[in-house]
Every structure is written in C-alpha cells, then in structure tokens.
Amino acid sequence: MILNKNTKSTLFRFVILTITLIFLYLPIMTLVVYSFNESKMVTVWTNFSLKWYRALMNNDAIITAVGISMTIAVMSAIASVIIGTLAAFVMVRIKKFTGESAFLLFMTAPMILPEVITGLALLLLFVTLGDIIPVFSDRGMITIWIAHVTFCSAYATVVIRSRFVELDVSIEEAAKDLGAGPMKVFFVIILPAIMPAEVAAFLLSFTMSMDDLVIASFVAGPNSTTLPMLIFSSVRRGLSPEINALASVIVFVVSIFAFVSWVLTVRKQKRKERNAAMVKAALRKENTITA
Structure with missing residues (x-):
C-alpha cells in the first residue's frame, strides 16, 4: 500500500504528538497511580488504598507550607500585576524620559539573571536591612514576598506591555475629547481592554511564585518554609508516598x-x-x- 504525501505527513505528526504526550504525561500518570498504593515503597505496587491521602490531610507541616505558599503567591501576583501595569504604561505611553534605558534594564534584569545570583543578592540586602528594620532580620513571609515580586513583576510587565502596544490610542483620545479625565480613561477604557493580559500576568506570577525554590531558599527563615522547600527536603530524605x-x-x-x-x-x-x-x-x- 502506497501512502500519498498528505497521509505520510498526517501520520508523522500523529507519531510525534503521541511520543511527546507520552514523554510529558506518563511520569505524571505514574505518580498519580502510585499515590493510591498502600505500600510505603513508592515503586512497588501492593493494594489500592487512600491511606496516604488521609495522612496528607493530617500532616500539619504540609498544610502549613501550602498555606504559606498560597498566601505569598497571591500577594506576589497582585503586587506584580500592579507594578507590571504601571511599568508597561510608562514604557508604551511615555515615549522619551530621563533614565529610559536604565528603567528598561532594571525592569527586565530579573528575567535574565540566574536565580542563585538574585537569591544571594536579596539575602545580603535583607541581612543589611535587618540591622535597621527588625522585620527583615527574621526573614519570614515578607522577605519571600518581596523577593518573589522582584522577579515576577518583570514577567508581568512583559505580558501586559504586549497588550498595551496593541491598544487603539484613538479611543483614549476620543474619551479625553468628551471630557473624561486621565484616571477615568484608565479605569474605563484602558483597564478593561488589557484585562486578559492582566489575568494572564496574574496567573503567570502566581505559578512562578508557587514554583520557586532557589530564591525562597535564600531569603526564607526557619518558620517560613514554602511548599517547594518542604517537598525538596522530603525528597532528599527519601521519596514519601x-x-x-x-x-x-x-x-x-x-x-x-x-x-x-x-x-x-x-x-x-x-x-x-x-x-x-x-x-x-x-x-x-x-x-x-x-x-
């Protein structure tokens, strides 16, 4: 049987897609299946059981870590979206101003700096400020929040700026001609138009904050263990069901x-x-x- 060119192309795409999906999702499905395993050996199947889910609900350390990570992630996402919106507005609407190059550099620098360098720099900053401001000496949730906002706001700025560039300026000018002030134009015209980018930036910042391990390890104190830090420390002692x-x-x-x-x-x-x-x-x- 001779396959024509379109059939070969379709078959090739199907094979590549299947291999990619297996590569991406087979480990996740294996993890989910073994979460219902009764045995403590995570790679040896014995019987179906929900004991590890009950143990998870009774694990105060994990529940506390989830609460800390969720709180920091939500706070970081909100602050990053606000900073990203203001920064994107300045980049797009204010064409030329003093220090424009430095502003662009500092807003995007956290995206290209290695996380180890960022974490170490923030640690030195908080240690120095701890002698002046007591809240930084404990290195708790506030220091983690500030650290996460530092790099999440850069990504939020890029996402929101891409939407700002596509806006039709004539609509804003028409609103101003009809008597609307700058604040009303922003909240009534601009903000609804960029809301999809705002939501995307919020979700991206939330995910990155929840997923961060390296920077949080530098700036976190003994009483502010996040979920990635807890999982990493648990895996180092041996994988737990x-x-x-x-x-x-x-x-x-x-x-x-x-x-x-x-x-x-x-x-x-x-x-x-x-x-x-x-x-x-x-x-x-x-x-x-x-x-």
Whole structure:
C-alpha cells in the first residue's frame, strides 16, 4: 500500500504528538497511580488504598507550607500585576524620559539573571536591612514576598506591555475629547481592554511564585518554609508516598482550572461567531430591503 504525501505527513505528526504526550504525561500518570498504593515503597505496587491521602490531610507541616505558599503567591501576583501595569504604561505611553534605558534594564534584569545570583543578592540586602528594620532580620513571609515580586513583576510587565502596544490610542483620545479625565480613561477604557493580559500576568506570577525554590531558599527563615522547600527536603530524605498524594492533588486542581478555562474560552469563541453570524445576516437583510 502506497501512502500519498498528505497521509505520510498526517501520520508523522500523529507519531510525534503521541511520543511527546507520552514523554510529558506518563511520569505524571505514574505518580498519580502510585499515590493510591498502600505500600510505603513508592515503586512497588501492593493494594489500592487512600491511606496516604488521609495522612496528607493530617500532616500539619504540609498544610502549613501550602498555606504559606498560597498566601505569598497571591500577594506576589497582585503586587506584580500592579507594578507590571504601571511599568508597561510608562514604557508604551511615555515615549522619551530621563533614565529610559536604565528603567528598561532594571525592569527586565530579573528575567535574565540566574536565580542563585538574585537569591544571594536579596539575602545580603535583607541581612543589611535587618540591622535597621527588625522585620527583615527574621526573614519570614515578607522577605519571600518581596523577593518573589522582584522577579515576577518583570514577567508581568512583559505580558501586559504586549497588550498595551496593541491598544487603539484613538479611543483614549476620543474619551479625553468628551471630557473624561486621565484616571477615568484608565479605569474605563484602558483597564478593561488589557484585562486578559492582566489575568494572564496574574496567573503567570502566581505559578512562578508557587514554583520557586532557589530564591525562597535564600531569603526564607526557619518558620517560613514554602511548599517547594518542604517537598525538596522530603525528597532528599527519601521519596514519601505522601508527596505522591500531594502532587496528585495539585495535578487534579490544576486540571480542573485548565478545563474550566478551556470551556469558557470555547463558549466565548462560539458566542463571538454567533454574534458575527447575526450581524452578517442583519446586513444581508438590510441590503436586500434596500435593493
């Protein structure tokens, strides 16, 4: 049987896609399956059990670490979006100003600096400030939050700036001509237009804060252990089935959010297509009546 060119291309893409999906998701599926294993040996299957999920719910250290990581991630994402929005506004709307090159450099530098260098620099900063401001001497959640905002705001700025560039300035100028002040133009015209980028920047900053290990290890104190730090220390002592259960819960929650986001996106796209079809039908009807 001779395959034509299109069939070969389709078959090749299918094979590559299958290999990629297996490479990406087989380890995750293995982790989820073994989270239901009764044995303490994470690689030896015995019987189906939920004991490790019950143990996870009773593990105060993990619950505390999850609470600390969630709190820091939400606070970091909010601060990063605010800073990123202001920085993007300055970059796009204010064309030339004194120190423009330095401003652009300092806003994007955390993206290219190694995390070890960033963590070490922040540690030295907090140690120095600890002699003046007592809150920095303990190196708790506040220092982790400041460190996370330092690098998350750079990524948020890039995401929001890409949306700012696409905005139609004539709409803002029309609003100003009608008497709207700068603040009203920003909150009524600009902010709704860049809201998808704001949400994307928030989710990106939240994810990066939750995932950070290196920088948090430098600036965290003994009473502010984040979830990645706890998992890393647990894995170094030997892989625990509770960690499998915790990872499975995280995968489940992320999958739900991804599915809901996909459903909302599909519905929004269908709504746009339906509205466009209604507009086209109305225009055809109007042209028919006019003719």
